[in-house]
Amino acid sequence: MPDTQAAVAPRALTEKTLRVPTEKLPRVVIPARLRRFLSPLALVLLWQAASMAGLISPRTLAAPSTVLASAWELVLSGELPSHLLVSLGRVLVGLGIGLSAGVALALIAGLSKRGEEVVDAPMQMLRTLPFLALVPLFILWFGIGETPKIALVALGAAFPVYLTLFAGIRGVEPKLVEAAQVFGLDRRGLVRHVILPGALPSALVGLRYALGSAWLSLVIAEQINATAGIGFLINDAREFLRTDVIVVGLLVYALLGLGADALVRLAERRALAWRPTLVKG
Numbered sequence: 209m210p211d212t213q214a215a216v217a218p219r220a221l222t223e224k225t226l227r228v229p230t231e232k233l234p235r236v237v238i239p240a241r242l243r244r245f246l247s248p249l250a251l252v253l254l255w256q257a258a259s260m261a262g263l264i265s266p267r268t269l270a271a272p273s274t275v276l277a278s279a280w281e282l283v284l285s286g287e288l289p290s291h292l293l294v295s296l297g298r299v300l301v302g303l304g305i306g307l308s309a310g311v312a313l314a315l316i317a318g319l320s321k322r323g324e325e326v327v328d329a330p331m332q333m334l335r336t337l338p339f340l341a342l343v344p345l346f347i348l349w350f351g352i353g354e355t356p357k358i359a360l361v362a363l364g365a366a367f368p369v370y371l372t373l374f375a376g377i378r379g380v381e382p383k384l385v386e387a388a389q390v391f392g393l394d395r396r397g398l399v400r401h402v403i404l405p406g407a408l409p410s411a412l413v414g415l416r417y418a419l420g421s422a423w424l425s426l427v428i429a430e431q432i433n434a435t436a437g438i439g440f441l442i443n444d445a446r447e448f449l450r451t452d453v454i455v456v457g458l459l460v461y462a463l464l465g466l467g468a469d470a471l472v473r474l475a476e477r478r479a480l481a482w483r484p485t486l487v488k489g
Contacts, residue, residue: 270452275459278452287441292460294436295426298354302361302429303422309362310369310418311411317370318377318407319399328374335367339428347432357429364425368417376410377403412476419468423461 252272258264259271266274282288313331316323339360346356380403388402430439438457445453 267449267451270455274452275455278450279456279459282441282453282456288456288460291436291438291441295430295438296464298357298429298437299361299422299426302358302425303365303418305358306362306365306422307369307415307418310366310414311373313366314370314373314377318374319403331367331370334363335371339364339425343428343432352433356432357426357434360429361422361425364421365418368421369411369414372410372414372417373407376407376414379410380406409476409480412472412479416469416472419472420465423465423468427461 255264255269256272259266259269259274264271270278279288313327317327317331318324342360342363343356346359350356350359384402384406388398426437427439430437431443434440434443438460442454442457445451445457
């Protein structure tokens with residue numbers, strides 16, 4: 209019996225000494241905001257690899273490195289900033305007109321049954337018309353200057369704001385309206401303190417849609433005999449088969465749209481800080 213214990217003891221000691229402590233490697237944690245960019249980065253790397261391998265012809269689609277080099281040249285020459293300022297001016301003017309018209313019409317239709325009967329049907333009909341079908345008509349009405357371009361942008365921005373704000377006004381909780389009336393609020397106070405704050409979340413969603421529609425409308429508008437702007441830059445590059453410059457123009461459109469959407473989201477967080485969902489997030 210002692211011999212058996214003596215034989216087991218060295219074996220157990222040997223097993224303990226041979227065990228190598230396994231240390232946990234530090235885990236790399238990527239922030240959620242950066243994880244969103246992993247898949248686009250992978251696509252860009254695949255695009256670059258396919259271009260370098262000759263799978264994608266430069267006439268079909270320029271490589272990302274070529275696109276970056278062309279963008280840098282356009283910035284240094286001042287060509288891209290000048291065209292960008294022209295496009296921004298068109299969007300700002302058209303967006304201002306479209307938002308003003310959309311908000312005014314939504315208030316008329318949302319706060320009055322008779323206003324809804326007068327305004328809503330024409331707006332629902334007009335919003336179904338494709339923009340490309342309106343281009344010839346706008347050229348006949350306004351010529352080929354800046355007016356038809358701004359009109360298209362304004363038209364594209366007006367409908368999302370109208371639809372969402374109208375739905376937000378009509379979707380206000382009836383119990384809140386009844387409670388406000390019990391506290392003695394008149395119609396003006398009811399609209400100011402209950403209906404409009406209740407419709408604000410829908411209105412901000414409509415603003416985000418309006419910004420996207422404004423940029424899409426600008427792409428179409430700048431095809432109308434434009435002599436400046438990002439759309440003109442793209443059309444000019446198409447004539448010379450410069451796919452790198454075309455991609456630069458498209459990236460500018462995309463970045464402007466993302467930037468405008470980020471600004472609206474920031475305003476939404478601040479304006480709707482009273483909502484529990486936003487406070488928790």
